[in-house]
Amino acid sequence: MAFEILEPGLSTTVQDQGRIGYYRFGIPQGGSMDQYSASLGNRLVGNTPAEAVLECTYIGPKIVTTEDAVVAVTGAPVDVFVNSVPVAQYERLNLTAGDELRFGVIKGGMKYFVAVNGGIDVPQVLGSRSTYPIGAIGGVNGRALAAGDSVPVGADPGSDLPVLLSIADADRPGFSKDVRVRVMLGLYDHNLSANGLDSFLNSEWTLTPVADRMGLRYQGPGVEWKKREQPFGAGQDPSNIVDAGYAVGSIQIPGGTQPIVLHRDAVSGGGYAMVATVISSDMDLVARCAPGTKTRFVAVSMDEALRARAVSAARYARIWS
């Protein structure tokens, strides 16, 4: 069984839970940018959380299924059509062979997900089907979908859980244009001046259109770095460091102007000082923001980050039981 791609959309890629354990070679973790939304799709179609989905960016693909298929569309709010008839998101949909799935205008966020029973069955590379276009691995030939692709769909993995027809309102993610993102200060925050740190934490930052799987860039008042003599090998700008590993979710501010939150396909290292890191449970929240979203970075402790992580885990456990 396969999905025939009539139109590829703006940037539609195969993603799963990610390629973990190869960061030391510069290969990013990848995976669905909004893990929770992708997981809801897999739950609705009777998969395990590990099956691969299609991640759509703003403008979705036009797909014809070669056989009957159970699908669901989750993530950012968007109009969904089956053979030009509007259908609902966050619901289990039964497609008949030859049906055409397409999308209208996105109404918030950036990314929505198409899950299908059996999952997108491209070959695994280093333990994952996630597309890493820069390294040309994973997904369909290591790239985003193209018109004319025939994307293989796997066999029903056989879930033991009861069929779920719809995600309850309370369990659906929000797509606000005004968010508070929790971060842990650290890494090189001591290189900011007192004013710089104050500006970072107490300003409103606006997400720019420069926002993708690698990173999200924010506009705001900028920050000030401490004056210092740069260490050997670091480079001249006070935002430069001797090239180091980048934590996923870390925030760098090249030149002190625009903070960049590194996301799941980010480069694994480089020479810009990071001043904070988005806590693991808020990485999905960052991925749900559309350009223009007003953002405040709120500092939390490790204990608070771990409590938030436990809340996320409990929510997953409720969905997957």
Place this chain on the structure above:
Amino acid sequence: MTLSTEARYTWGGDEFLFVEIAEGMSLESNFISNSIANALDSQQLTGIIDICPANASLLIRFNPDQLVSGDLERTVRALEREVRGAASQVLETRIVEIPIWYNDPYTNETGARFREGYHQRPEGNDLDYAAEVNGLADAAEFIQRHHESPWLVSMVGFVAGLPFLYQLVDRDRQLEVPKYLSPRTDTPALTLGYGGCFSCIYSVRGAGGYQMFGVAAAPIFDPAQSLADFKEFMVFFKPGDIVKFTPVDETEYRRIQSEVDAKTFKYRQAPIQFDVGAALADPDGYKESLLEALNGI
């Protein structure tokens, strides 16, 4: 060890421990980072996801549901003390010859497209600029200095399989070149780059901010694993590898490329022991003994 201070421990959110051995780059810091990484790796601790040694720091990803952050920090601090106290600083590694076509038309063409607003010096190419800021006579002298002494792979990362390299010469012989004022949106695959005190080889085409000096003749990242050197893994370089750059002309570059196309190309390489103390005490003398290992191949 000349670095007596302790590393700085800090958190990158709830999943990353960052250990800065020193703010500045040095062979000692890099050796400590790699040694801690190897020692931690061999412990096979549950909850460790990735250990990423870098130039003068170390990034460790862990699962806080399986490994308590405080326990991880205690473990790494103990390893740091062990590594700093160790009498021997010998790394079992290899030396590899990397053929480079310096001053090639591909990187020059790309460099010419990113001048105004990107580069410090609009006239000339990146090699001319590098020679000038290092007070050398011309590009030829810079190229000579670049390949006459071997390099240590001090970090792998940025994108898949990209090596950062640090030249094994005295501090006062280190070449330093500023990065581009603003990163390019394009860099040819296999470009030999230079930024700060580091060389790199861009494993794939893409954005980049390092100056461009040449192009490597053979791949260093092979996702299809079609060449013999990539049978085990798609990434060629590991931290700790020693690299000898060898200049090649266009004819030799094309010959190597035809071997790559025929899938018969193999890198010249030899196993060696790299003694950090010896390398620091007498870089010039030690260089000769490293290069000898390649001569028999």
